[in-house]
Amino acid sequence: MKIFSDKQIYEGDKLTAKKQNITSTELMERAGIQIFNWLHLRMQGAQVPIHVFCGIGNNGGNGLVVARHLINHGYHVNTYVVNFSDKRTRDFLCNYDLIKQTTKKWPTLIGPDDDFPEIGPDDIIIDAVFGIGLNRPADDWVVNLFQHFKVSKAFTLSVDIPSGMKTDAVPADDNNVVWANHTLSFQSTKLAFFLPDTAKFTEQWEVLDIGFDREYLIKTQTAVDLIGKQEVLPIYKPRDKFSHKGTFGHALIIGGSYGKIGAAILASRSALSIGAGLVTAFVPKCGYIPIQSSFPEAMIITDEQEEWISNIQFTITPTVIGLGVGMGTEKATAEALQVFLTTNKTPLVIDADGINLLSKNKDLLKLLPQNTVLTPHPKELERLIGVWKDDFDKLKKVKAFSKKYHLIVVIKGAYTLTVLEDKIYINSTGNPGLATAGTGDVLTGVITGLIAQGYDSLAASVFGVYLHGKSADIAVQGLGYEAMTATHVIDTLGDAYLNLFEQPEPPKVEAEEKEGEKKEKKSKTK
Ligand SMILES: NC(=O)C1=CN([C@@H]2O[C@H](COP(=O)(O)OP(=O)(O)OC[C@H]3O[C@@H](n4cnc5c(N)ncnc54)[C@H](O)[C@@H]3O)[C@@H](O)[C@H]2O)[C@@H](O)CC1
Ligand SMILES: Nc1ncnc2c1ncn2[C@@H]1O[C@H](COP(=O)(O)OP(=O)(O)O)[C@@H](O)[C@H]1O
Numbered sequence: 001m002k003i004f005s006d007k008q009i010y011e012g013d014k015l016t017a018k019k020q021n022i023t024s025t026e027l028m029e030r031a032g033i034q035i036f037n038w039l040h041l042r043m044q045g046a047q048v049p050i051h052v053f054c055g056i057g058n059n060g061g062n063g064l065v066v067a068r069h070l071i072n073h074g075y076h077v078n079t080y081v082v083n084f085s086d087k088r089t090r091d092f093l094c095n096y097d098l099i100k101q102t103t104k105k106w107p108t109l110i111g112p113d114d115d116f117p118e119i120g121p122d123d124i125i126i127d128a129v130f131g132i133g134l135n136r137p138a139d140d141w142v143v144n145l146f147q148h149f150k151v152s153k154a155f156t157l158s159v160d161i162p163s164g165m166k167t168d169a170v171p172a173d174d175n176n177v178v179w180a181n182h183t184l185s186f187q188s189t190k191l192a193f194f195l196p197d198t199a200k201f202t203e204q205w206e207v208l209d210i211g212f213d214r215e216y217l218i219k220t221q222t223a224v225d226l227i228g229k230q231e232v233l234p235i236y237k238p239r240d241k242f243s244h245k246g247t248f249g250h251a252l253i254i255g256g257s258y259g260k261i262g263a264a265i266l267a268s269r270s271a272l273s274i275g276a277g278l279v280t281a282f283v284p285k286c287g288y289i290p291i292q293s294s295f296p297e298a299m300i301i302t303d304e305q306e307e308w309i310s311n312i313q314f315t316i317t318p319t320v321i322g323l324g325v326g327m328g329t330e331k332a333t334a335e336a337l338q339v340f341l342t343t344n345k346t347p348l349v350i351d352a353d354g355i356n357l358l359s360k361n362k363d364l365l366k367l368l369p370q371n372t373v374l375t376p377h378p379k380e381l382e383r384l385i386g387v388w389k390d391d392f393d394k395l396k397k398v399k400a401f402s403k404k405y406h407l408i409v410v411i412k413g414a415y416t417l418t419v420l421e422d423k424i425y426i427n428s429t430g431n432p433g434l435a436t437a438g439t440g441d442v443l444t445g446v447i448t449g450l451i452a453q454g455y456d457s458l459a460a461s462v463f464g465v466y467l468h469g470k471s472a473d474i475a476v477q478g479l480g481y482e483a484m485t486a487t488h489v490i491d492t493l494g495d496a497y498l499n500l501f502e503q504p505e506p507p508k509v510e511a512e513e514k515e516g517e518k519k520e521k522k523s524k525t526k
């Protein structure tokens, strides 16, 4: 799913009205009706007090449309205008008049000196105070109103975006923003809903299709994409009947050290399970027996040292190398890495101690082949690019870093972000069960194994992160978050592939009805 910038949304808004020959007021009506329908479907006329708080811009205009339709359908509605400015937009004013015509009374104006209305914990708040037009911090009294929402504990539904939140910046203070239970965004979700600093402002979000011009939606390139099944399906490469193991490449995993050979096993097993034709592990001598006995499909090359890697030399010709898991940061290992990188031309995926060693000697970054994939968790990323002010600053720094060294950076987290220059891919799969030792090693193996099979490094990163998360989502169903381990995530990688082609089950009621119809027909024909 494309995530449009604010500028693109305004542009699309205008273009849609023009191409569909409708006024912006009609488009606002369409958007408002979508929100009303969402609520109406769930509330079915229930007489719960609904407090609709509208600003004076187009977000407020949306709120007025919703309020009008709720009133017309007999709901218990209180409409307020949060009167923070007298610069009311044209479409706001149109809807302000329309609601007056409907109810014969104006909405209640709330200004800086007014008391806020009482809101019960079982009431509903519709937050249409600010949309994406917020261009400076809200006044103190408006912030107090947001606090009043929070204290009430009422279910809060935000229109388009929680008021006070920006799509491209972290607020100075968490209290400056409405804390929504649910947000209904128009046409596109927002990057800020996926970042650790700002995701908390809405527990859930949904996108409402308000009928933007199709051509605009298809043609417009966005700086951010949300990656789900629809986005990865076209990446998948079906297998040819006459393919053989040579077709799917040779993945070399370089890593492990005394006490951390397991990391190399996890990455190697993942590379094979995701479909690499051949897998070799390059490990210190102490890794030979554990790998040979626990993972017979792997081939092994051992370093001359017993406990750590000291000289990366091999005679095989791998398609791709996954380097760094459990490798340690011994001086000899650091030197071996430097020597290796000066001659290596094979595509690389670098994780964990591989990243830590690069952070200690940043000159090495220049030696990495173009589109090398780095998969840091936040602490490793900090060692690599330095501290950041907030999540948006972090992304700015990662983009600059990716551009400078021509690298792909996979920032691991609840929503893993793959960054290549100015483009960000947000992963939508995965769950907190992944917060366990070794799952990062699995990801390294998965991406390496995909590159081995012929996926380019970017496709392998985006697809690999998706499959890794999907595999965890499948594994967790029978295990729960706590018991799931990295090995389980490897075991269900195959199911993650199969899931790509599973059709969603038809809704149960319908299926049962059809079954009933069939039986009826049968008995009639008897
Ligand atoms: N295609 C879409 O996405 C559509 C979007 N619509 C709505 O339009 C919204 C954007 O509308 P607007 O551009 O009018 O923006 P807002 O509704 O966010 O209104 C902000 C208004 O208040 C002013 N303002 C901003 N920050 C302020 C502050 N801190 N204190 C006081 N005044 C402040 C701005 O100058 C602007 O006039 C969207 O969020 C969405 O709800 C709808 O019109 C339907 C179509
Ligand atoms: N709360 C979470 N939700 C979803 N995915 C998570 C969560 N916590 C961690 N992960 C994922 O688990 C993996 C952990 O990787 P990493 O920190 O390198 O672990 P390790 O070094 O133990 O292998 C990453 O892919 C990360 O995105």
Ligand SMILES: [K+]
Residues within 6 Å of the ligand: 059, 127, 128, 129, 130, 131, 158, 159, 160, 161, 162, 163
């Ligand atoms: K809002």
